[in-house]
Amino acid sequence: MKAQGGEERAKYGDNLIKEYSDKLVKEVNKKYDITTLKRMRKFYFLIQKGAPLAHQLSWSNYVEILPINDINASKYYIDICVNQNLTKRQLREKIKNNEYERLPEETKIKLVNKDESNVQDFIKNPIVIHNPNNINVVKEKTLQRLILEDIPSFLEELGSGFTFIKNEYKIKIGNRYNYIDFLLYNIDYNCYVVLELKVTELKKEHIGQIEVYMNYIDNNLKTINQDKTIGIIICKKDNKFIMEYSSDTRILSKEYKNI
Numbered sequence: 001m002k003a004q005g006g007e008e009r010a011k012y013g014d015n016l017i018k019e020y021s022d023k024l025v026k027e028v029n030k031k032y033d034i035t036t037l038k039r040m041r042k043f044y045f046l047i048q049k050g051a052p053l054a055h056q057l058s059w060s061n062y063v064e065i066l067p068i069n070d071i072n073a074s075k076y077y078i079d080i081c082v083n084q085n086l087t088k089r090q091l092r093e094k095i096k097n098n099e100y101e102r103l104p105e106e107t108k109i110k111l112v113n114k115d116e117s118n119v120q121d122f123i124k125n126p127i128v129i130h131n132p133n134n135i136n137v138v139k140e141k142t143l144q145r146l147i148l149e150d151i152p153s154f155l156e157e158l159g160s161g162f163t164f165i166k167n168e169y170k171i172k173i174g175n176r177y178n179y180i181d182f183l184l185y186n187i188d189y190n191c192y193v194v195l196e197l198k199v200t201e202l203k204k205e206h207i208g209q210i211e212v213y214m215n216y217i218d219n220n221l222k223t224i225n226q227d228k229t230i231g232i233i234i235c236k237k238d239n240k241f242i243m244e245y246s247s248d249t250r251i252l253s254k255e256y257k258n259i
Contacts, residue, residue, distance in 0.1 A: 056082045057078060057081055057082065058088075060088045061081055061086070061088055061091055063088075064077075064088060064091050064092050064095060065077050065078060065081075065091070065095070068095070070100075072100075072108060072111065072112055073100040073101070075111075076100045076103075076111060077091065077094065077095060077099075077100065080094070080099075097128055097259075099124065102124040102125055102126065102128075103121075103122065103124065104120075104121065104123075104125065106121070107121040107122060118189065119159070119161075119186050119188070119189040119191060119193075119230060120230065120252055121159070122158075122159030122160060123157075123158050123159050123232065123252060123254060124157050124158075124159075124254070125238075125254045125255060126254065126255040126256055126257045127154075127157050127158075127234055127254050127255070127256045127257070128153075128157055128256075128257060128259055129143065129146055129147060129154065129157075129256050129257070129258055129259075130146065130149070130150045130153060130258075130259060131146055131258035131259065134258075137199055137258060138199060139199060140181065140197045140198065140199055142199075143197050143199055143234075143256070144167060144168075144181060144182075144197055146258070147182075147197075148167060151164055155184075158184075158193075158232070160188055161186045161187045161188030161189060162184050162185075162186050162187075162193065163184060163185050163186070163187060164182070164184060165183040165184060165185055166182075166183050167181060167182050167183075168180070168181070169182070169183040171213070171216050171217075171220075173212065173216060178213070180194055180195075180196070180213050181195055181196050181197045182194075182195040182196075182197075183195075183217070189227060190225075190226050190227050191222075191226055191227040191228060191229060191230060192217045192218075192221060192222060192226070192229040192230075193229065193230055193231070193232060194210055194213045194214050194217060194229055194230070194231045194232070195231070195232045195233075195234065196209065196210050196213070196231070196232070196233050196234070197234050197235075198233060198234070198235040198236065199235075199236050200235065200236055200237075201235065201236060201237040201238075201239055202233060202235045202237065202238055202239040202242055202243070202253050203239070203242070204242050206233055206235070207233075207242065207246050207248075207251060210231040210233055210251060211231065211248055211251065213231070214228075214229045214230070214231045214248075214250065214251075217229045228250060229250070230250045230251070230252070231248075231250060231251045231252070232251075232252050232253075232254065233251070233252070233253045233254070234253075234254050234255075234256050235253060235254075235255060235256070236255065236256070237255060238253050238254070238255050239253075
C-alpha cells in the first residue's frame, strides 16, 4: 500500500507540473515547458539539501547537473564548477567522463564529512588519456606521447595543483643514467611527483623502480621546506595484491583507459 501511495503522489505531482506548465506557456512563454519546471523543482530540492556554493552557478550549468540523482555527486560538480570556473561545455565533459564516480571511495567519504584532503585524494581511477586517433598503445613511449599532446587534461585527471616539469627527466644513479617518465610538482601540497607509465599489469619490480626514483628526488631536489616526493604508477591493469604488500604509502597505482 505504501508503494502504491508513493506512485499516486508521484503521478499527482507530474499532473500538477503539467497543469502549471500549460498555464505558464499560455500566459508567459513556451520556455516553461514540463521539462523546465521539473528542473526547477529539482533545483529547489538541491538547494534545500544544502549544496555549497550553489547560488554562484548559472542556470545553464545547473541544467547539466540536475539530471544527476546522487546528491553527493551533484555537490561535487557544483564545487568544481565554481572553484575551477568551468564553462557549460567543460562541466558537461567532466560529467560525461564520470569524474566523481572515478574518485576513490575514501575521498567521497572525506567530501561528505568535509575532512582535510591530501595530494592523493583526487587522482582518478582509471585515468582517462585522450586518444582521438585510436592509436594502438603497445609501448610506454606511445602512451607518453598521447599524454604530452594534451598535458593540461592529463594534469586535471590527477587532481588540483599539479604542474608539469619535464618528461624523460634524466637522473644519474651510480654510473648509469635513468629517465623518469614524468617529473611533476604539486603546488597545493608542496611536493614533487614522480610518475611512471606501464602498458602492462603492475609488477613488483615497478614498485622498486619508482621507489628508487622518489628517493633520488628527495635526496637531490627536495628542500627542507618541501614535503616528501610521492610516486604514481599508471598501468594497463592494477595488481591490488602487490600494492597491499607495498610498505610505502606514498606510492599509488592507477589504471588508464583511452578515449
